[in-house]
Each structure stands twice: as C-alpha cells, then as structure tokens.
Amino acid sequence: MEYPDGLSYTKDHEWALEEEGVVTIGITDYAQSELGDVVFVELPEEGTVIKAGEPFGVVESVKSVSDLYCPVSGEVLEVNHDLEGEPELVNSSCYDAGWMMKIAVSNKKELGELLSAEQYADYIKSLK
Amino acid sequence: MKRTVLYDRHVALGARIVPFGGWEMPVQYAGVIAEHEAVRQRAGLFDVCHMGEVFISGPDATAYVNSIQTNNVAGMAAGQVLYSVMCDENGNALDDLLVYRLGPQSWLLIVNAGNCEKDYVWMASHTDGARVTVQNRSADFGLLALQGPKAAVIASAVITFPKELKYYHFALASFEGAEVIVSRTGYTGEDGVELMVPAEKTVALWDALMAAGKEAGIAPCGLAARDLLRIEAGYSLYGHELEADIDPLTAGLRWVVKMDHEFIGKEALEGLIPARKKIAFTLEGKNIPRQGFPLLVDGVPAGTVTSGTFSPSLQKPIGIGYIAADKGVSPGATIAVDIRGKQLPARVCKLPFINPGVFK
Numbered sequence: 001m002e003y004p005d006g007l008s009y010t011k012d013h014e015w016a017l018e019e020e021g022v023v024t025i026g027i028t029d030y031a032q033s034e035l036g037d038v039v040f041v042e043l044p045e046e047g048t049v050i051k052a053g054e055p056f057g058v059v060e061s062v063k064s065v066s067d068l069y070c071p072v073s074g075e076v077l078e079v080n081h082d083l084e085g086e087p088e089l090v091n092s093s094c095y096d097a098g099w100m101m102k103i104a105v106s107n108k109k110e111l112g113e114l115l116s117a118e119q120y121a122d123y124i125k126s127l128k
Numbered sequence: 129m130k131r132t133v134l135y136d137r138h139v140a141l142g143a144r145i146v147p148f149g150g151w152e153m154p155v156q157y158a159g160v161i162a163e164h165e166a167v168r169q170r171a172g173l174f175d176v177c178h179m180g181e182v183f184i185s186g187p188d189a190t191a192y193v194n195s196i197q198t199n200n201v202a203g204m205a206a207g208q209v210l211y212s213v214m215c216d217e218n219g220n221a222l223d224d225l226l227v228y229r230l231g232p233q234s235w236l237l238i239v240n241a242g243n244c245e246k247d248y249v250w251m252a253s254h255t256d257g258a259r260v261t262v263q264n265r266s267a268d269f270g271l272l273a274l275q276g277p278k279a280a281v282i283a284s285a286v287i288t289f290p291k292e293l294k295y296y297h298f299a300l301a302s303f304e305g306a307e308v309i310v311s312r313t314g315y316t317g318e319d320g321v322e323l324m325v326p327a328e329k330t331v332a333l334w335d336a337l338m339a340a341g342k343e344a345g346i347a348p349c350g351l352a353a354r355d356l357l358r359i360e361a362g363y364s365l366y367g368h369e370l371e372a373d374i375d376p377l378t379a380g381l382r383w384v385v386k387m388d389h390e391f392i393g394k395e396a397l398e399g400l401i402p403a404r405k406k407i408a409f410t411l412e413g414k415n416i417p418r419q420g421f422p423l424l425v426d427g428v429p430a431g432t433v434t435s436g437t438f439s440p441s442l443q444k445p446i447g448i449g450y451i452a453a454d455k456g457v458s459p460g461a462t463i464a465v466d467i468r469g470k471q472l473p474a475r476v477c478k479l480p481f482i483n484p485g486v487f488k
Contacts (some may be wrong), residue, residue: 033144035154036144036156036159036160036352037159037160037161039414039416039438040414040416040438042414042415042417054186058415058468060405060414060415060416060438062160062161062354062356062416062437062438063155063437065416065418065468088161089299093158
C-alpha cells in the first residue's frame, strides 16, 4: 500500500492535495483495494457547495458500495468526467488519473485537521 | 475461523482473504473483473475445499437419501450427479446440494460450507431406523473447481478421465496414486470440472493444474468472481435466494421438486401456492442493486433484492429478488429498485442473464 507524502488523509480513506486554494480529492490505495474493481463513481455537480465530513458521492464496486466523504468544505469546481467511462482508473491510479473532484476550499484551517501520510499509515495498521 | 489446506497458496498469490461461512477464504486475487474474464474466455481455478462432503452408505442408503431430497434420486445410475434441495418438515430449504451416486447403496452429498455441520446433524437425526451410516468427511477431502472453456483440456493434462464425460456425470481417476472424483459440474455456467481429492493431495493438485493451465491463461479465482459468475448464470445461493424460511417452489426450483416419491417436506409443498415469485432484472443506470434493497411495483414496496452485482458480460447492473406473486410481474415489465432512497427503474427479464458455453 502506498500513501504518498504531501497528501492529507481522512479516516474515511479519502486523500486531499491543496494547491493555491484548490483541493483535489480522491480515495486512498487502501480504499480502492478494499473495494475491489470499481464500476461506477457518482460525483456531485460542479458548483455544489459541500461541508467537510459530508457525503459527496458514492463509489460502487462489483462487491460493495461506499459513500465518499468530503475532507474539506468548499465549492466543487470540477469533477473527473473520465471516471464516467473509465471507473477502473480509481483502481489503477487512485492518486493520479483516478482523482474525483476539485474543490475551492473555503476554510484552509480544515486541512490542518487531516492526517499526514505517516498518521494515516498508522491508522490503517490499527485497523488490522 | 477455519482455513483450507490451500490458505498459504492464496496468501502467496496475493489474495485478499475474507470470512465466509466460518472459513477464511480468498475473495479475489488479481481482481474480480479479470477473474470473471478468465472463466468466460479461458479457465479459472477455485478453492472450494470449504464445501462439505457427507457420505451415506448401508443397506437402506438409497431409500434414505431419497427420503431427505426433494429431487428423486432412485433412478440415478452410478456416476450421475443430481442437483437437489433438502427440506425440513415445513417444506423450507435446509440447504441445496449436489447428490452423487457412487454405487447401488453408496452416496455422496456435497453441501454448502456454512450449512455443513447443521446438515449433518439433521441428516444423522432423521434416519428414522434406516440401516445407514452417515459420515461427515469434509475434513478428509479437498475440492477444486476448474471452470471455463479450456478447463477440461487443462484438467486432462493432469489426470486421465473420459473425454466424453457428460454434464452432471462423474468419473473416478487417479492423481499421484490417490483417487480423484472428476465431476463435470460447476457454478459458473461454463464448461468445467470439479475435482475431489484427499486433503493431503489438494495442494499438489492445485499446483499441477495451475502449471498445466499456465499457457492457456488460467487464473486463480476468488469468491467474488464465483458469486458474479453464478448470478449471471442464474444459480441460487443459500443465504440469498434460498434461506431457512424459503421453500424450493418459491425459489423457482420446482424442477428439482419431484412429487413422485416420498420425502420430508412433501406434504407442506403439495398444493403450496407461493406468495412470492423469484424474478431477475437489469438496470439501465450504473447503481448496483444489493441484497436487501426494496423492490417496488407502481411505487409501492412489493419485494426485496436477494443478489445483485455489475455484470461485465452485459455491462450493466443485474439483480435477482423476490416480489409478491399477486403483482403479476413477468419478463418485460418495468419495476423499480430503491437504491439508497432513489427509485431507479429496472426491467424484469428471464434467467439466466447470459447463456455462456454451458456444456450439456
């Protein structure tokens, strides 16, 4: 399992990367591995305003379904439309081509409350 | 939690292990979609050692086996396999199983892992004076399922069995000096064989099949692929379409309930008019129906999903469920599935969802 440094993580297994006020969000290697083959990702409409901790979408795999929780509050700027035709990108490239949405973060302080790569890796170990 | 003799092989192959029916089993290796494709196009190897093997023999064995099966086993020849259901006095399904006739008064029943102990206790306590020996020998045997269009060719590279072995028939063969039951059966809708071997030879047989199938593109396959393949093929799974409160007629298994012989549960099933009907359906959207989700007819709750998945063959979500019989729902009708609060349209269809290369 890989949890790249420089990303922030939630206990719900999302990752977040902030660049100049825009936060890119996806799910972690652990999450995609637990789900197995992803066949559908339901994402919000661009322009939707979401609060930290609220569900923003759903990911369906052959075997199970899981809600997606937003790591930070803000307005959805863009969602990854590539996932409509190629949901398997979530499995093959969860930190890159399998990203899910970009948010204009409304409160950067929330980023400070997320887990570091090391803290998230420790959290995963504690689940086993 | 129990482990099969192949547990170390699964771990070495990178499988994800999950609890199933009291066993730690591989749910997937490379991924369920790749494994599904392997079985539909080439061959997949499944560890089904968790399934139970119950042997019945003795002067009254045939009459006894027939008395606890909804299907009529009396006319079976040695070497034949029959799908059947075992019911309680109320006609409810205790389990569904495969019945093997080994000889005139010698039988093998292959039952579901999660029900095995319960089945055995029930069988042993319902002999009703018959001169039979009922033995649960699940720990003595391993069971491998090799499924797919290339399965029989791969198996015949490892063990010798008649090429013309027919669907739902078995032959005795040998592997490293041990007796193997080669059965032309499976749970995927594809051609294939199921191989029963002494427990201590199971790992060697697994390795030999994996090696023999390497060039043909064999893949080890987990429970997730097994479930997906059996839903596409329209097969019932105990705990889903069959349950302790579901009778085989409601479950659409009238074809294995034979009223021409006496069996436990017959009285309850005679004249029974099922209040629910088993249906199959597809969805046009991408949301997947899951077990327990409500089914609606004209916006009114009328049933429940028992199995659902995404079909890679059809590229759409598919499901099986029960719906109130008085709604008169039949193939072609549009119903709805409540998927997390959204009522999504579903089209009722016939089973199986796909007609793969079933060998008959």
